[in-house]
Amino acid sequence: MALRPVQVNVKALDASAVGRFWAEALGWSAYRPGVTTYVGPAGGLVWPAPVGLGIDVVPVPEARTATKNRVHLDLATTSPAHQAELVARLKTLGATPADVGQGDVPWTVLADPEGNEFCVLEPREVYRDTGPIAAVVVDCEDPRAMARFWGRATDWTLHEVTDDQASLRSARGDGPYLEFLRVPGAKTVPDRVHLDLLPYPGDDRAAEVARLRALGATDLDLGQGDVPWTCLSDPEGHEFCVLAPH
Known part of the structure; x- marks a missing residue:
């Protein structure tokens, strides 16, 4: 039994606008299958995306706080010229420079139109075949513990683990990769960005949720009420949802 990460969930005041931004940023398409805006590869809505992770932008009434998200996206580039072109294009789409204390680094930190931070990376060989999203990056206190939990929760493979960082991939x-980076301080406020997981066809969602609780996940009440998905937190408090198979 295992779950598969299928999408990055982004909360937004204007889900349509944020969805359009991410679709244009990634060269994908924005679809409106319901109240959310789903961003996935062009060519028609296929869910879940056969390769990689889609982005599901969910409308919420609350504006983002000033606290940095503990989860963000890293975007891949193929050359210094591509990186510069992508940064310039993203700014024309509504992205703004963001200072998260990064200092002098070879990547560029930006924020989407509602302030969600993301990075445009310099070319790196490890991300040459990821598609436009290089990694989903999670700030945490203990990358080793996060890698253990998420490695058991999902069917993704551990690629690297040290005291300072860990990475998994399909x-x-x-x-993309799922990466955990050590940062000082614990999580204090709900995130605007989280992962959604999906059982495989034929697997029992309730049994998967019970398995996650045994691994250290805890139930999470976000006021979601009676919904066909289950909201949980990982051992460091990062929110995620287990979706119902369609």
Whole structure:
């Protein structure tokens, strides 16, 4: 039994506008399958995306706080010229420079139109085949513990683990990485960005949720009421949802 990460969930006051931003940023398409705006590869809505992770932008009434998100996206580039072009294009789409204390680094930190931070990376060989999203990055206090939990929660393969960082990727070797970076301080406020997981066809969602609780996940009440998904937190308080199979 295992779950597969299928999408990055982003909360937004204006889900349509944020969805359009991410679709144009990634060269994908924005779809409106319901109240949310789903961003996935062009060519028609296919969910879940066969390779990589989609982005599901969910409308919420609350504005983002000033606290930095503990989860963000890293975007891949293929050359210094591509990096510069992408940064310039993203700014024309509504992205703004963001200072998260990064100092002098070879990547560029930006924020989407509602302030969610993301990075445009310099070219790195490890991300040459990930697609436009290089990694989903999670700030944490203990990368080793996070890698243990998420490695058991999902069917993704551990690629690297140290005291300072850990990374997992789909066992098929495609799509983005899931990375955990050590940062000082614990999580204090709900995030605007989280992962959604999906059981495989034929697997029992309730049994998967029970398995996650045994691994250290805790139930999370966000006021979601009676919904067909389950909201949980990992051992460091990062929110995630287990979706119902369609």
